[in-house]
Amino acid sequence: MGEVRAALLEAARDLTGVSDTARLDAELLMAHALGATRDAVLLKHLGDPVPADYAALVGRRRAGEPLAYITGTRDFWTITLKVGPGVLIPRADSETLIEAAVRHFAGTAGPRRVLDLGTGPGTLLLAALAEWPEATGLGVDTSATALGYARTNAAALDLPATFIEGDWAADIDERFDLILTNPPYIADNDPDVAPGVRAFEPGEALFAADNGLAAYRAIVPDLPRLLGDGGVAVLEIGWRQGEAVAALVRAAGLSARVVRDLGDRPRAVVVT
Structure with missing residues (x-):
């Protein structure tokens, strides 16, 4: 059966061609198989026997399946979310939107009503x-x-949220202090989409017509009627789309500025 220590080394080698974080993936899969945290794996379990299902988990990752689908969770901001096939996996870059909202409401009581x-x-x-x-x-x-x-x-998080099926804001008649959106914004022919993303994650959450701008053309005209006094909307964008989306916002009579993510790429348009 072997020890966890050796299995991690082997899995990291196997995943090198699939993932830029092969060793981390191997460790997180082991943590999932053991029902432990990654820290516990590295501090307490390196000499333990390898769980029987670990090889199958590594095989799924080697085939390109996203790590979050295999483990069933993804951490985002301060929370952990359950995810699986059919939903877009949260990305760390999207935390840029929450950071922008935190800056906007600094020194205030914060938003009372939020729309996503x-x-x-x-x-x-x-x-x-x-x-x-x-x-x-x-x-x-x-x-x-x-x-x-x-x-x-x-x-699971005991948070006061309501969810409805709808076509963006078409049926919403209310004002919000904070509006957030991460719409599909990748052009269908974009060559930079990772094969695993294209193969496994839902296309309707990734790809949009009009060179990736179709969702913004649907969302932005509704922002003036949705935003309350002193409110802010933060729209995630593809890194090439800042000026195009900002122009749509200004055409709707609102102000716009582009903010960058930790990689110093344009990531969101802040609308007031």
Whole structure:
């Protein structure tokens, strides 16, 4: 059966051609197989026998399946979300939107009402509600699968969120202090999409027509009627789309500025 220490080395070698974080992936898969944290694996379990299902987990990752689908969870901001096939996996870059909102509301009581358009498994909305415990929120998505995960996550985190199936903000008649959205923004022919992303994650959450701008053309015209006084909307963008999305916002009569992620790439448009 072998020891965990040797199995981690072998798995990291096997995953090198698949993942830029092969060793980390191997360790997280081992933690999942052992029902332990990664730290516990490295500090306490290196001499333990290898779990019987570990090789199968590594095989799934080697075939390109996203790590989050295999483990069933992904950490985002201060929360842990359940995820699986049919939902967009939260990315660390999307935390840029929450950071922008935190800066906007610094020195205030924070938002009381939050809207998340294209909520997926509840990623942005639930992170915001965890940040501002007095707030309540509404999440909208077209995917029943995604909404199922979002409701499960809200219940597990005990956060006051409601989720509805809808076409962006078409049926919403309310004003919000904070609007968040990570819409599909990748052009169908974009050559930079990783094969595992294209093969496993839902295309409707990734790809958009009009060179990736179709969702913004649907969302931005509604922002003037949705944003409350002193409110802010933060829209995730592809790194080439800052000026195009900002122009749409300004055409709707609102102000826009582009903010960058930790990799210093344009990541969001902040709308006031």
